[in-house]
Amino acid sequence: MLFDTDPADLDPEDFGYAHPDEEEAAADKARGYASRIILIATLFLAVTNAASLVSWSSTLNPDWGGRTMRVLSQGWAGQMSELHLDLFRNQVRDLWAAFAALPRKPDPESSPDPGLAAPPAE
């Protein structure tokens, strides 16, 4: 037998019909607490970080599942963008990009935003 399931070896707390004591009730509450956090954080990220879904789906194989996921994620990201829910992510990203480009000389041809990191004209 792969896992030992002999009831003789189990603690009383392993039986489903045992009344949970205070410690177990606290553990159940903590599990609910953790699940709520994970659920809310997942929903929060799904609406504010839809761009990550798009970039992940673009790495999937171009089979039916991958194409479907790409279409769905792009549609979802578009909807979130229309609601401006991607605003915070984009602003943080732009700030970081500006910080990363601080001392670099501007390259007007390749820079998507020439004004972002341009030093004073000589």
Next chain:
Amino acid sequence: MLFPTMQFGLFFLVVYAVTWGFGRDNVARKWFLLLASWVFYAAWDWHFVFLLIGSGVMNWWVADRINRTESDGRRKALVALGVTINLLVLGVFKYYGFFVEQLGTLLDSFGWGRDLPLLEIILPVGISFFTFQGISYLVDVYRGKTPVARSLGDVLLLMSFFPHLVAGPIVRASHLLPQFERTPKLSREIVCHGLVLIAWGLAKKTIFASELATRIVDPVFFDPASFGVVDLAMAAYAYAVQIYCDFSAYSDIAIGVAALLGYRFPRNFDQPYRATSLQDFWRRWHMSLSQWLRDYLYIPLGGGRGGLWRSCRNLLITMLLGGLWHGAAWTFVAWGALHGVVLVIERLWRAARPNAAWPAWVGLIVTFHVVLLGWILFRAEDFTAASTFLVSLATHWTAPTLVTPMILSLVVVGLALHALPPRAGEGVAQLLSKLPSPATALLFGAAVLIIEAIRPEGVAPFIYFRF
């Protein structure tokens, strides 16, 4: 399947929901976790799942035989057999090519060059970790430090459990098997600590380690002769931050993920660059490996018994083999030798001057720069690259080309993390645990959102994956 990816995020959500859905059915939970761990491992190469299973079955069988055998000689023979098989598996997959190459070079130097059977052997991810885990289980059962596992499934799960599977921490059987035997439980503090570790690990890996790797470390170590003193020095400091952030991030996420599933892993890093001696460094860096090397190599070699010189010899052998464990290359052996020699010097110094004490800040600076020198050997492709790096670092005075305010900030902040209070993460977790779940969720979500916004596209594998 890398931790800081959407793929792993989705995988974890499913594992979390199903695992806790089993309620108090611990047997079904363990079955499911075992299958999930194999799916996780198969994402790299499904063939090696059979190696993992084979290794687990072998270790379970040998431990079971050891437990049933009365005769000391037979028990010793069994543990030797088990350890040898584990080392053979590791040797074939990790060191075969290296040793055949060295043999070929040796034969060539005598003019006896032959075509040796070089094989293209793929290194299974995490083999060094699960092999060490198997060895520690066998030796602990032999020594009577841990009871034999109740079932084969427990041993398979001990070796395969996905949070620690590919890059540790190396969790001892005596620590994890008792946890598998009871229904896991959560507390608010543990949940919050797990979340803090996950967010912090994501930040260290995807911001500090990734940015420093792509912007300065990789280009400089690829061609050190093309860079001047400032770029080279900054690349060395940046690599010190990168490897710490990379590896400790993996450990943090592993500990955090396991915590959310109700399992406790030991701490693996404790602000290593705060160390005031190399001995202190090894009590803070990759603690599960240094404790493993101490218990299963240094002490069996004789440890501190037999006098000062014998303990120095044992220390040197342990560090040389510890270096070789990191990779099949002479640069890793040299890295281990450097650490071994400095540890020996420290030991001799303490023996000669038991009452002499350096100011802590002197010890910290000297230790950090010894470690830094070691990292140059560790990161360089070969000795030629390492020596080019070191020679250029002393002689090549040209203007810096890669040092930017961002790189400087990441290095400074990465090092300054070591000045935080030692248990800052636990402190933040305590504060979070007082908040209602929606507030904690939004704070965690916002932290991940900021990390996601900042991180570069794509993520390189963790450095320790190849070990």
